[in-house]
Amino acid sequence: MPITLKSSREIELMTEAGRILEIVHNELEKALHPGMTTKEIDRLGEEVIRSYGCIPSFLDYNGYPASICVSVNDEVVHGIPSDRRTIKDGDIVSLDAGVIYKGYHSDAARTHAVGEISEEAKKLIQVTRECFFEGIKYAKEGNHLFDISSAIGKYAEDRGYGVVRALCGHGIGTSLHESPEVPNYIMNRKGVKLKAGMTLAIEPMINSGGWEVDWLDDDWTVVTRDHSLSAHYENTVLITENEPKLLTLNA
Ligand code: MF3
Ligand code: CO
Numbered sequence: 001m002p003i004t005l006k007s008s009r010e011i012e013l014m015t016e017a018g019r020i021l022e023i024v025h026n027e028l029e030k031a032l033h034p035g036m037t038t039k040e041i042d043r044l045g046e047e048v049i050r051s052y053g054c055i056p057s058f059l060d061y062n063g064y065p066a067s068i069c070v071s072v073n074d075e076v077v078h079g080i081p082s083d084r085r086t087i088k089d090g091d092i093v094s095l096d097a098g099v100i101y102k103g104y105h106s107d108a109a110r111t112h113a114v115g116e117i118s119e120e121a122k123k124l125i126q127v128t129r130e131c132f133f134e135g136i137k138y139a140k141e142g143n144h145l146f147d148i149s150s151a152i153g154k155y156a157e158d159r160g161y162g163v164v165r166a167l168c169g170h171g172i173g174t175s176l177h178e179s180p181e182v183p184n185y186i187m188n189r190k191g192v193k194l195k196a197g198m199t200l201a202i203e204p205m206i207n208s209g210g211w212e213v214d215w216l217d218d219d220w221t222v223v224t225r226d227h228s229l230s231a232h233y234e235n236t237v238l239i240t241e242n243e244p245k246l247l248t249l250n251a
Contacts, residue, residue, distance in 0.1 A: 001179045003171055005197035010104065010173070011238060014199055017106035018236050018247025020052045021099045025110055025248075028068070028097075034089040034115050038070040041095065042081035049099050057098035057105050057176050064220060069096035069109075076164055076205050076213055076222040076230040077109075089115030092125060094232040098176055105176050107201040108248035109234035121229055124161070124208045128231035131155045131184070131204040139202070139237055139244040145180055145191030152204050153185035162207035164230070167222065169203040172236055185211075196240045199247070203234030 006014065027048045028041060045068035049056045056067030064078070071079035071094040072087060079094070087093055096109035111125045134155040138147035156163045169182030180192055184204045207213075209228025216223060224230050238245040 003179045003192065003198060004173050005195060006173060006199055011197070013102050013104040014106060014173070014236070014238070015247055015251065017054070017099055017101035017104045019251040020049070020054055020101060021097060021106040021108050021248050022251050023052070024048045024097055024099065025095065025108060028095055029110065029112055032087070032093065032112055032114060034087060036087055037083045038072070038079065038081040038085045038087065039083040041070050042066045042068045045097055049097070052099075054099040054101050057100045057107070061176060067097065070094070071096070071221070071230070071232070073229055074224045074227045076207070076224060077167060077232055078220045078222055080218055080220055087114050090117055092117055092121050092229060092231065094230070096232060096234065103174055105172050105174070106236045106248055107172055107176060107234060108236060109203060109232045111231040111233065120208060124206065124229055125231045127156065127159055127161060128204055128206040129233045131206060132202060132233045132235065135202055135204070136237060136244050139194065139200070139239055141194055141196045141239060141241045143194050145182065145194060146187035146189055148202065149183040149191070150186045156204065156206050157186070162209055162211035162224075162228070164205035164207060164213055165211055166213050167205060169201050169234070172199050172201045194239050198239040200237050200239065201234055202237055203232060205230060205232045
């Protein structure tokens, strides 16, 4: 599939999709507390998404059974909400969500602390966020896609973290996943040239231990092979001739 360049009307719609998704994340962050089930998080997320006239883009995507991916501690991404799973003080919880607004998608993820967490966990959440900001320093027309990937990978590896390789960021627009794939690791090729109007979901997934991951028997939940902690940070980003626009942060 070719990479799509969005028109100014499409950018308007994606901007609104991003703004709403940021509100969803803010509401979820406010509500998060020890004792809450992961299903309650999903229910609240879906309710907020629909209250803005949007559709949860993950629900039924390839059979995924929820609106919000809730991944706890050694779970990397795509954790399935359950009313038998309660989050507790000291957990880290990655929330990944997407909305469709008038046919256009936005996609963003955050990892939150529940109550008091370890120094190791705090550092991991912080470095994962910093990886994203390191990557988008290169997200500008004229640079190459893998400038972003390599910057993210190097930042994490320099600090001793494991960079998940089995999953990537992606183009986004009228579909949740469009071309190109956006790896989070060091690439020894340049990748495509970035152009104004491209919209990318950039999403480092970083482990406090090794980079290797496994899938649980539910065929969705990705976990670290060594059961070290994992964090995820993602925004939908618009490439321009100047600084990138973060559609799902401070929008
Ligand atoms: N942010 C994830 C991604 O880009 C969310 C997809 S979850 C799914 O792949 F359930 F929709 F698959
Ligand atoms: Co994504």
